[in-house]
Amino acid sequence: MKRLRCILLALLLLAIPVAGHATIRIVTTTQDLAALAEAVGGEFVEVQSLTPGTSDPHFAVAKPSMIRKVFRADLLLIIGADMEIGWLPPLLQSARNARVQPGNPGHLDLSGAVPILGKLSGPVSRALGDVHAKGNPHYWLDPRNGVHMARAIAERLGELDPDHAAEYQRRSQSFAQTLNQKFLGWREELAYLDGQPVIAYHTSLVYLADAFGFRIVDEVEPKPGIAPSAASLNALLTRIKADDIGVLIMEPYYERRSARYLNEQTGIHIAVLPQSVGARKGIDSYFELFDAIVTAFKDVEDK
Ligand SMILES: [Zn+2]
Structure with missing residues (x-):
């Protein structure tokens, strides 16, 4: 048995x-x-x-x-x-x-x-x-x-x-x-961006603008994938001053020199936004991606 x-x-x-x-x-x-x-x-x-x-x-x-x-x-x-x-x-x-x-x-x-x-x-x-x-x-x-x-x-x-x-x-x-x-x-936290003009580095952030209600009025890249020239940066500089544009948003993998130059010349705030899950340590889920994007915007706002 x-x-x-x-x-x-x-x-x-x-x-x-x-x-x-x-x-x-x-x-x-x-x-x-x-x-x-x-x-x-x-x-x-x-x-x-x-x-x-x-x-x-x-x-x-x-x-x-x-x-x-x-x-x-x-x-x-x-x-x-x-x-x-x-x-x-x-x-x-x-x-x-x-x-x-x-x-x-x-x-x-x-x-x-x-x-x-x-x-x-x-x-x-x-x-x-x-x-x-x-x-x-x-x-x-x-x-x-x-x-x-x-x-x-x-x-x-x-x-x-x-x-x-x-x-x-x-x-x-x-x-x-x-x-x-x-x-x-997230929308509530970024409500102050509603209708605001923003500069983006590349044409990648239009969906973010659509979701959160801000307007991307120009890009640092004169054409998608084409690096800015001295002339294109100076044209952008004039526009930032004329239209009083307060924020420049960009992904972490783009060169920072152009953004720094624009910041020095106009005072425009730079928000480096993680564009993907895994872009930074601690962004392991789709929810955490947007938490981090909202935080990156808030960091700029507080400065
Ligand atoms: Zn692209």
């Missing part, structure tokens, strides 16, 4: 790992997407980002470690709208993973889930600078888009893993609820 109990116990222990679930391996092009995938996927997914939040997402160098990640992935999440055009296509080719090729269920381009700003009509010429013909790809910087992105991720995960579809839905809904609530708080 005792022996039978031992055998039964052994069988029971053996059965436990079988009851576990297969984890969906998600690879994302940015840490923002990784944070959203973790929020929606929870314990059913394993998430890795191809680039760190400290780097400019327009650029990346394909490394063997990145190829390995794409090779093993069940689901690839990308920003799209040409954000990764300079580095993802060769990586996808080298990884030889049919699951995550465009058009297959393991490939999800989140730009299809949000309203894209700045779509260009008419012919696009390189003379306009490093423009994105498919519109501005920096859409994760509007918290309202986070809701759409989470929902799209939940839907796709549910298709790939129908057993947990309801759980993904539930998680995405609770994420959206928290995000909507936090958004009201």
Whole structure:
């Protein structure tokens, strides 16, 4: 009898790992997407980002470690709208993973889930600078888009893993609820920016302006991706003085010399805004990203 109990116990222990679930391996092009995938996927997914939040997402160098990640992935999440055009296509080719090729269920381009700003009509010429013909790809910087992105991720995960579809839905809904609530708080904290003219370094912050009600009236870059010249900086300087523009916002990865010059000449405040999850230590979630952005604005206000 005792022996039978031992055998039964052994069988029971053996059965436990079988009851576990297969984890969906998600690879994302940015840490923002990784944070959203973790929020929606929870314990059913394993998430890795191809680039760190400290780097400019327009650029990346394909490394063997990145190829390995794409090779093993069940689901690839990308920003799209040409954000990764300079580095993802060769990586996808080298990884030889049919699951995550465009058009297959393991490939999800989140730009299809949000309203894209700045779509260009008419012919696009390189003379306009490093423009994105498919519109501005920096859409994760509007918290309202986070809701759409989470929902799209939940839907796709549910298709790939129908057993947990309801759980993904539930998680995405609770994420959206928290995000909507936090958004009201962030807006309240930045209410003083409403309608204010602001200078941005690059055209990346239009979604943030849209979400928080300020106006980006000019950029430090004379054209997207083109470094400012002495002449373009002096023209901007005149404008800042004439229009009494109080704040210049920029991502941490751009050169600071131009901003410092404008600050010295006009007194304009510089707000260096973390643009992504992982841009700084302590920004590990999508919520923490906007907490940090609000704090960066407040730091300027207090000076
Ligand atoms: Zn850009």
